[in-house]
Amino acid sequence: MARNKTKKPVYKRFWFWTILILAMLVIGNFGDKGSTEQTESTSNSEQAASEESESKEEVEASTKEKGEKESTEKGSEKASKEKKEENNTITTSQKNAVQEAEDYLEFSAFSREGLLNQLSSEAGSGYPLEDAEYAVDQLNVDWNEQAVKSAENYMEVSAFSEQELKQQLTSDAGEGFTEEQAQYAIDQIDFSKEETVSEESSEESSADSSESESDMTTSQKNALQEAESYLEYTAFSKLGLIDQLSSDYGSGYPREDAEFAVNQLDVNWNEQAVKSAESYLEYSSFSESGLKQQLTSDAGEKFTEKQAQYAVEQMNFGGNESSSDESSDEDGSSDGSMTKSKQNAVAQAESYLEFSAFSKKGLVQQLSSDAGSGYPREDAEFAVNQLDVNWNEQAVKSAESYLDTMSFSRDGLIQQLSSDAGSGFTREQAEYAADQVGL
Numbered sequence: 001m002a003r004n005k006t007k008k009p010v011y012k013r014f015w016f017w018t019i020l021i022l023a024m025l026v027i028g029n030f031g032d033k034g035s036t037e038q039t040e041s042t043s044n045s046e047q048a049a050s051e052e053s054e055s056k057e058e059v060e061a062s063t064k065e066k067g068e069k070e071s072t073e074k075g076s077e078k079a080s081k082e083k084k085e086e087n088n089t090i091t092t093s094q095k096n097a098v099q100e101a102e103d104y105l106e107f108s109a110f111s112r113e114g115l116l117n118q119l120s121s122e123a124g125s126g127y128p129l130e131d132a133e134y135a136v137d138q139l140n141v142d143w144n145e146q147a148v149k150s151a152e153n154y155m156e157v158s159a160f161s162e163q164e165l166k167q168q169l170t171s172d173a174g175e176g177f178t179e180e181q182a183q184y185a186i187d188q189i190d191f192s193k194e195e196t197v198s199e200e201s202s203e204e205s206s207a208d209s210s211e212s213e214s215d216m217t218t219s220q221k222n223a224l225q226e227a228e229s230y231l232e233y234t235a236f237s238k239l240g241l242i243d244q245l246s247s248d249y250g251s252g253y254p255r256e257d258a259e260f261a262v263n264q265l266d267v268n269w270n271e272q273a274v275k276s277a278e279s280y281l282e283y284s285s286f287s288e289s290g291l292k293q294q295l296t297s298d299a300g301e302k303f304t305e306k307q308a309q310y311a312v313e314q315m316n317f318g319g320n321e322s323s324s325d326e327s328s329d330e331d332g333s334s335d336g337s338m339t340k341s342k343q344n345a346v347a348q349a350e351s352y353l354e355f356s357a358f359s360k361k362g363l364v365q366q367l368s369s370d371a372g373s374g375y376p377r378e379d380a381e382f383a384v385n386q387l388d389v390n391w392n393e394q395a396v397k398s399a400e401s402y403l404d405t406m407s408f409s410r411d412g413l414i415q416q417l418s419s420d421a422g423s424g425f426t427r428e429q430a431e432y433a434a435d436q437v438g439l
Helices: 014-089 092-107 114-122 129-137 145-156 162-170 179-189 203-212 218-233 238-244 255-263 270-283 288-296 303-312 340-355 360-368 379-386 391-405 410-418 429-434
Strands: 195-196 215-217 320-321 338-340
Touching: 092 114, 092 129, 092 145, 114 129, 129 145, 145 162, 145 179, 215 238, 218 238, 218 255, 238 255, 238 391, 270 303, 288 303, 320 391, 338 340, 340 360, 360 379, 391 410, 410 429
Parallel strands: none
Antiparallel strands: 195 215, 320 338
């Protein structure tokens, strides 16, 4: 009997495992493919989102850039349009005024006010004032620096104290800068700067001669230069020159700089007194005492007594001078000549009568008194005797003058005209005047 063959379990069969392995491989392959596809799908999704975001950003950036570009172009176009419109509104006169203002500033320094005047005045360019103002307003100018340039120009050609320079820079007749601009300019100029000079000192300052050769400040140098300039054109006493240099109505230097400058000068003050005396006598008549008073007084020239006396002595008041006028005593005699003192007395008597009414006695008193002209009494009497005067008419003029200022009775007016404390007319002359004025 045949033996039955025992069957192997399926899992022990070769084909089972072969099939199983193949099946697992197939399943695994499908799983990897799905995972890959999912990964690729996720990656593609992310990439698409990224690309979409980037595209969106690019679009936004492009839009923004385009907007900015358009905005810039519009702004530029607007500015260009405004500029074009502005250029269209500028008149030819304004355009020319701007050009001329720039030209002026290339060759000289101006204040704003000065440049306006130069552009608009008839002596300048003659533009309408509004066009001149428009032109100046277009300029980019530092007026402080213009003031400095102007100050430097002045200092190059002339001597100035700080006060004089500031006045020159600010005055309407000068440059027209503001006080602040002028002060800024002055602050840039070192008036205390020391400069070496070699001028010889005067006799009065010989003890300090070494100082004149040492360093002096710009202010002292300018004061010295200006002192020399003054003496070229007129006569001064030493004190008068110091006052001229240091006073507010003069040059305005510090007093010590003015004194320093005058002490450097080699001046003969006696000769200055003579020149001053001659100048006075050219334009007016003086007695010796009147001229001396004028030369020595604080209100006059401030020479010393000795200097004034020296000058008066050179005037030859006692010398005879021929005269074309007939000279006579009270009896009518004449000698054909008179001293300078008498000649001056005659001239001054005539001058007095041009401006006021005098009696003969009153005019002699005016010419000879210390409070008057100070001529010697005999010269005053001589001068009055030379005059061709109607004393009655002088009395009338005097009476009218009195009545212009106050009221008089007939007797009161006659008393005022004839008394020694009044006008000194004779009784007859006074009564004649009262008759003429209706009293």
